[in-house]
Amino acid sequence: MTTLKISNLHVSIEDKEILKGFNLTVNTGEIHAIMGPNGTGKSTLAAAVMGHPSYEITEGEIWLDDLNILDLDVDERARAGLFLAVQYPSEIPGITNVEFLRAAINAQREEHDKIGIRDFIEKLDEKMALLDMPEEMAERYLNEGFSGGEKKRNEILQLLMIEPKMAILDEIDSGLDIDALQVVSNGINAMRGEDFGSIIITHYQRLLNFVTPDFVHIVMDGHIVKSGDASLAKQLEKEGYKGLIQELELDIEINE
Amino acid sequence: MRKTDSFSPYRNTVKHLSQNLNEPEWFLNYRFEALQSTDKLEPPKIERLNYAAWNLWQVPTIQSQTVSNSPSHSVNEKDVLVLDFKQAFLEQPELFKTIYQKTNFIHFEHLFDAFTMAFLTDGLFVYIPDNIQVKEPLELSFLQNNQLEKTINRQVLIYAGANSSVEIMDKYSSIENDKEAIANIQIQVIAEDGAKVQYSSLDQFGENTQAFIQRTGRTGRDAEIHWALGVMNNGDVIEDIHVNLEGQGSTSDVKTVAITHGDQVQGVNVNVTNIGSYSLGNIFQHGVTLDESTLTFNGIGHILKNSKNSDAQQESRILMLSDNARADANPILLIDEYEVQAGHAASISRVNQEQLYYLMSRGLERKQAEKLIIRGFLGNVLKEISLSEVRQELIDTIERKLAQYDN
Numbered sequence: 317m318t319t320l321k322i323s324n325l326h327v328s329i330e331d332k333e334i335l336k337g338f339n340l341t342v343n344t345g346e347i348h349a350i351m352g353p354n355g356t357g358k359s360t361l362a363a364a365v366m367g368h369p370s371y372e373i374t375e376g377e378i379w380l381d382d383l384n385i386l387d388l389d390v391d392e393r394a395r396a397g398l399f400l401a402v403q404y405p406s407e408i409p410g411i412t413n414v415e416f417l418r419a420a421i422n423a424q425r426e427e428h429d430k431i432g433i434r435d436f437i438e439k440l441d442e443k444m445a446l447l448d449m450p451e452e453m454a455e456r457y458l459n460e461g462f463s464g465g466e467k468k469r470n471e472i473l474q475l476l477m478i479e480p481k482m483a484i485l486d487e488i489d490s491g492l493d494i495d496a497l498q499v500v501s502n503g504i505n506a507m508r509g510e511d512f513g514s515i516i517i518t519h520y521q522r523l524l525n526f527v528t529p530d531f532v533h534i535v536m537d538g539h540i541v542k543s544g545d546a547s548l549a550k551q552l553e554k555e556g557y558k559g560l561i562q563e564l565e566l567d568i569e570i571n572e
Numbered sequence: 573m574r575k576t577d578s579f580s581p582y583r584n585t586v587k588h589l590s591q592n593l594n595e596p597e598w599f600l601n602y603r604f605e606a607l608q609s610t611d612k613l614e615p616p617k618i619e620r621l622n623y624a625a626w627n628l629w630q631v632p633t634i635q636s637q638t639v640s641n642s643p644s645h646s647v648n649e650k651d652v653l654v655l656d657f658k659q660a661f662l663e664q665p666e667l668f669k670t671i672y673q674k675t676n677f678i679h680f681e682h683l684f685d686a687f688t689m690a691f692l693t694d695g696l697f698v699y700i701p702d703n704i705q706v707k708e709p710l711e712l713s714f715l716q717n718n719q720l721e722k723t724i725n726r727q728v729l730i731y732a733g734a735n736s737s738v739e740i741m742d743k744y745s746s747i748e749n750d751k752e753a754i755a756n757i758q759i760q761v762i763a764e765d766g767a768k769v770q771y772s773s774l775d776q777f778g779e780n781t782q783a784f785i786q787r788t789g790r791t792g793r794d795a796e797i798h799w800a801l802g803v804m805n806n807g808d809v810i811e812d813i814h815v816n817l818e819g820q821g822s823t824s825d826v827k828t829v830a831i832t833h834g835d836q837v838q839g840v841n842v843n844v845t846n847i848g849s850y851s852l853g854n855i856f857q858h859g860v861t862l863d864e865s866t867l868t869f870n871g872i873g874h875i876l877k878n879s880k881n882s883d884a885q886q887e888s889r890i891l892m893l894s895d896n897a898r899a900d901a902n903p904i905l906l907i908d909e910y911e912v913q914a915g916h917a918a919s920i921s922r923v924n925q926e927q928l929y930y931l932m933s934r935g936l937e938r939k940q941a942e943k944l945i946i947r948g949f950l951g952n953v954l955k956e957i958s959l960s961e962v963r964q965e966l967i968d969t970i971e972r973k974l975a976q977y978d979n
Contacts, residue, residue, distance in 0.1 A: 366933050367933075368929060369925065369929065389932070389938075390929060390932040390933050391932040391933075391935055391936055391937050391938065391941070393933075394932065394933055394934055394935035395935045399933075399934075400933055402930075405930060406924070406926050406927045406929075406930040406931075408927050408930070408931070408944070408945065408948050409948055409949075409951070409952055410947060410948025410949060410950070410951025410952055410954075410955070411944050411945075411947065411948040411951070416931075416934075416944070419936060419940065419944065420934040420935055420936065423934065423935035423936050423937070423940070424935050457948070458948075474934060478934065478935070
């Protein structure tokens with residue numbers, strides 16, 4: 317079992333503190349949903365764990381088992397088993413999806429253990445079929461000219477190909493129609509298992525109809541204000557964040 | 573930018589060089605005319621690139637035996653000729669003379685043209701008759717042995733007759749690269765009415781070679797010349813391209829990829845002039861600068877008066893990978909006619925940090941991620957190159973160049 321442990325995390329961007337003492341522990345085999353209104357630090361959490369250079373960690377720790385994540389560069393974190401699927405991935409013209417995927421898989425492997433072209437193609441075909449992606453998308457340039465939905469499928473394709481231990485999916489559901497949402501959910505569910513843990517960040521409950529989380533956490537004002545099981549998401553859907561603020565007697569203003 | 577000494581005392585050298593190629597008198601006379609002009613002419617001015625300190629104008633030594641750079645490619649096509657000048661004088665004297673007199677080689681505008689003509693060491697003639705479609709690409713490769721040939725002055729004349737088509741794969745490189753050498757090369761492509769020429773070249777002179785490589789093209793009515801150039805030299809090199817779109821409805825595009833590294837200087841100076849109406853010119857160049865090197869891209873699109881409904885486009889972009897490198901992307905559009913379309917884009921940038929972060933977040937090491945971004949950047953031009961052999965060879969060369977970048 318692998319454990320991601322985030323303790324008392326404080327993160328600032330351009331001198332503005334966004335995360336204010338965030339705590340969360342995720343084990344492989346678990347799926348955690350993080351919900352919260354816009355601007356409460358959900359995406360900041362994702363970027364800080366992955367190591368985006370614009371985010372400054374002012375306090376706290378992140379450990380992946382006995383590895384101090386904050387000591388590692390972005391690529392080292394990825395090779396340690398972390399993965400982040402983002403809402404707006406970069407477009408990189410001139411590099412095909414397929415060569416990028418192969419390079420990414422091989423980056424995780426030792427020199428003597430690189431994936432063979434045959435195994436790679438087989439795996440790629442299987443995963444693309446699962447995500448209902450047309451074959452030609454493999455030969456297209458990485459995210460270049462992809463629609464919003466195609467980009468998100470492509471993020472999930474990378475997840476399925478790289479098979480990380482711990483993935484953060486940052487609003488992977490936003491802007492997807494119901495069919496696309498189902499396809500993306502199939503991809504996430506295919507990863508589910510003892511060797512995989514995930515933090516699913518979402519603004520809406522609807523993704524959680526397809527991917528049932530083991531835990532749900534509500535984030536407001538830079539930290540978790542309430543945790544529960546899957547029913548918490550349903551309750552939230554009914555009562556909204558405003559209801560939750562009243563229930564918890566919080567002094568927070570939100571823009572939903 | 574004037575060279576110091578006069579070349580007029582070298583009349584005997586000129587004669588000897590001429591004898592080496594068994595030249596007829598008419599050709600020798602052009603050499604003498606050129607020699608006379610050398611004292612009056614200046615080297616061509618290349619915007620934003622000062623090469624006054626280069627040693628390009630070194631009179632070649634006369635060898636008892638000329639080094640053979642005879643075409644190795646056998647041509648199966650009927651009536652297609654690939655001959656060095658020596659063979660051409662012998663086997664096709666009338667045809668060669670007629671066509672040679674159509675070229676720019678006999679007009680001396682700058683010291684470069686005059687010097688190369690006067691002290692010509694080597695020449696190649698490619699002739700595609702009217703209406704012939706050459707199926708297989710013609711490979712012309714030139715290898716300079718820096719030990720044996722301190723200076724080469726070479727002319728290549730590619731003539732595509734009316735409604736013919738041909739793909740030319742050219743290549744320039746050198747051996748014995750610890751020795752200093754000079755190369756002055758003039759390549760002219762004449763595409764007659766309706767002819768279609770795809771000319772590609774991979775230029776890889778060694779680190780101690782200084783070279784001036786000039787390529788000129790001329791299009792007849794509805795003719796096309798497509799250029800794909802890999803500027804991958806290791807030394808100081810100017811690549812100077814001039815295309816005159818003379819014929820109505822004619823087209824030319826000049827696609828260039830360049831990498832500079834070490835302390836070398838490379839300049840790519842592309843001029844496309846729209847003369848005929850409905851003519852279409854496109855300059856598309858992407859380059860990468862490493863280490864302390866310098867790369868200059870000039871794109872000069874010129875639409876002449878009466879070139880109605882013509883189109884001149886250009887894009888020059890340079891990716892800088894080192895704080896100590898120098899890059900210059902210089903777009904110039906000169907338009908003397910109203911009813912035209914024209915556009916240009918130029919940029920000098922560094923590796924996009926968001927792209928880098930994204931690739932690294934999938935486990936790629938920084939260098940590997942940077943290399944992918946560089947390849948992608950150059951790939952924008954590569955994907956436009958229609959010959960897959962040329963594209964692959966360029967990709968391999970880029971990989972080799974970037975492999976040095978690991979250290």
